[in-house]
Structure formats: C-alpha cells, structure tokens
Amino acid sequence: MTDSQPLIRAHNLGLEIAGRQLLRDITLELQPAEIVTVIGPNGAGKTTLLRLLLGLTRPTSGRVERRAGLRLGYMPQRLQIDATMPMTVGRFLQLGINDVKVADALARVGAPHLAGARLADLSGGEMQRVLLARAAARKPQLLVLDEPTQGVDVGGQGEVYQLIAQLRDELGCGVLLVSHDLHLVMAATDRVLCVNQHICCHGHPEQVSKDPVYLEMFGDKLALYTHQHNHHHDLSGEVVDDCCDHGHLQHTHGGDKSDSSDRGEP
Numbered sequence: 001m002t003d004s005q006p007l008i009r010a011h012n013l014g015l016e017i018a019g020r021q022l023l024r025d026i027t028l029e030l031q032p033a034e035i036v037t038v039i040g041p042n043g044a045g046k047t048t049l050l051r052l053l054l055g056l057t058r059p060t061s062g063r064v065e066r067r068a069g070l071r072l073g074y075m076p077q078r079l080q081i082d083a084t085m086p087m088t089v090g091r092f093l094q095l096g097i098n099d100v101k102v103a104d105a106l107a108r109v110g111a112p113h114l115a116g117a118r119l120a121d122l123s124g125g126e127m128q129r130v131l132l133a134r135a136a137a138r139k140p141q142l143l144v145l146d147e148p149t150q151g152v153d154v155g156g157q158g159e160v161y162q163l164i165a166q167l168r169d170e171l172g173c174g175v176l177l178v179s180h181d182l183h184l185v186m187a188a189t190d191r192v193l194c195v196n197q198h199i200c201c202h203g204h205p206e207q208v209s210k211d212p213v214y215l216e217m218f219g220d221k222l223a224l225y226t227h228q229h230n231h232h233h234d235l236s237g238e239v240v241d242d243c244c245d246h247g248h249l250q251h252t253h254g255g256d257k258s259d260s261s262d263r264g265e266p
C-alpha cells in the first residue's frame, strides 16, 4: 500500500464467541491522518472492534488488512495500578519500547513535570496523559485509543481531545478512538462510526448527531449517558478483573434497536 492508501481495511468482519454474535458485517477503512471516533452503548462491541482491527483478536468471519509494517500506538481502557507499585512514570514509558526519550514523550502531552512521579499517585487526568504519551512514543502511524478520557473530569475531557488532535497534527498519524460523548469529541473528529454489534450509522459528526438511528440510540438519554465499568484492562486491552466499579455514571440504554435502520457501511 502507498501513503495515500488506507492504514487498515476491514471486510465483513464478524466475531462469534460461544454461539453469541458479538460483531457482524463490519466493513470499514481507516485513512492516514484521519480521526475516527467509535461510539455506541455499553457492551456494543467497541473494544472488541478495536481488538479485531489491531489483530489482538481473530475474527470468525471476514478479514482485516493492515499496511505492511504498520506502526501502532494503543492506549487501552484505564489501567488499574496497584497503589503499592513504586514504578515511576519515566520507567513506565520506557517499558518494552526502545529509545523512548521520556522528556520528549511527556512534553508532547503537556506533562513534562511527571517524569519522576509515581504511577500510583497520578490523578485521573494525569494518568490518561501518561497513557497517551506511551501510545504516541513510538511515533505510530495509527493511534488507537480506547476511551481516552476515562477518569478525567468533564472540564479536562475537552483538553484531552484537543491534545489528541494536536498529536495527529504533530505525528501525522491516523487516530481511532472510542468515546461516549459525541458532542464533546465532535470538534476533534473527522468521522464517526456508531456501533452496536454492527455499524448502525456513520459519517461526519454533525451528520451522525442528527441521524435517526443515533438519536434513537442516545437521544434524550445523552444527558444521563455515563459509563460503568466492572472490569479493568491491561496494556494489551485484556480484561484483568471484574471486581471494581470505577465510579462512572450509569448508561441507561439497553438492547440493539438499530437493525431496522442500517445506513450501509462506511
């Protein structure tokens, strides 16, 4: 593939586990330097879709083509850090990645002062910046961010999305992110995929926010829309336990109401 060709192409992707169809008929392309946001209710399959596209989970139908040698940066959903873990931010940034310049990596996310801080002492917003710094450290061609504002207060969430747009401009990378608030992420997104087991609607954010399928899915519940987790993820995005509620507000929508209203594939 050349530079103008997609970073990733997915054709009719599907995943069935234990007789349950988690995702089906996903066809999409991710273009260089494009910010694509995946939205959808809890359990819609957003993280699973990211994992399929990254090659961390194998689809049971369809296929994914990634550019040869594609450099990926992945920021999983919030990590659970053991409060007794003595690791510093600087050390964490260097784990498993060669030649990371800690000062540069932190400067890139506006957090140069955090190099010596203990990971366990970081605030929610600081932790998200550090995870973002780590994902960006290997100068990825595609940055994949699973709910990058988790644990960040509402005031700070817009800043994180601005930062993501800055990273895209600086690194020239594509960005694929999961968000629960289309309105917050709208200004920093080129394209939106609304997912609930399949792609229910897609397009420019303004277009999607007015789409009847989107409105049916989120509509007047948007103000109440929040997110509850009963699990955590490790660096590869794997669920590592299911004991703790992160204290996010609760999403009130349930069920897949979208089948009758498909808008085709992006």
Ligand SMILES: Nc1ncnc2c1ncn2[C@@H]1O[C@H](COP(=O)(O)OP(=O)(O)OP(=O)(O)O)[C@@H](O)[C@H]1O
Residues within 6 Å of the ligand: 017, 022, 040, 041, 042, 043, 044, 045, 046, 047, 048, 049, 228
């Ligand atoms: N390995 C697995 N085995 C069985 N079921 C799974 C597996 N991984 C995910 N699931 C199920 O697939 C569904 C989609 O999960 P996924 O984490 O992708 O949803 P999500 O849209 O990211 O949800 P959330 O907004 O809550 O993070 C859930 O019902 C989940 O329990």
